[in-house]
Amino acid sequence: xxxxxxxxxxxxxxxxxxxxxxxxxxxxxxxxxxxxxxxxxxxxxxxxxxxxxxxxxxxxxxxxxx
Numbered sequence: 934x935x936x937x938x939x940x941x942x943x944x945x946x947x948x949x950x951x952x953x954x955x956x957x958x959x960x961x962x963x964x965x966x967x968x969x970x971x972x973x974x975x976x977x978x979x980x981x982x983x984x985x986x987x988x989x990x991x992x993x994x995x996x997x998x999x
Contacts, residue, residue, distance in 0.1 A: 954960040969976070
């Protein structure tokens with residue numbers, strides 16, 4: 934199976950980072966939040982977008998126009 938070297942590098946970095954915290958997600962979360970705070974960047978939180986389901990008559994397909 935083909936392996937992407939960039940993906941492998943990202944996975945190795947992620948594993949190394951998680952290993953520093955003994956793979957404890959709560960501690961990893963706390964560390965990331967601290968890094969986020971120290972970064973000094975302002976964060977923007979947007980409200981979720983509403984998605985309207987398609988009409989039952991229109992099965993979501995675009996019809997060709999002739």
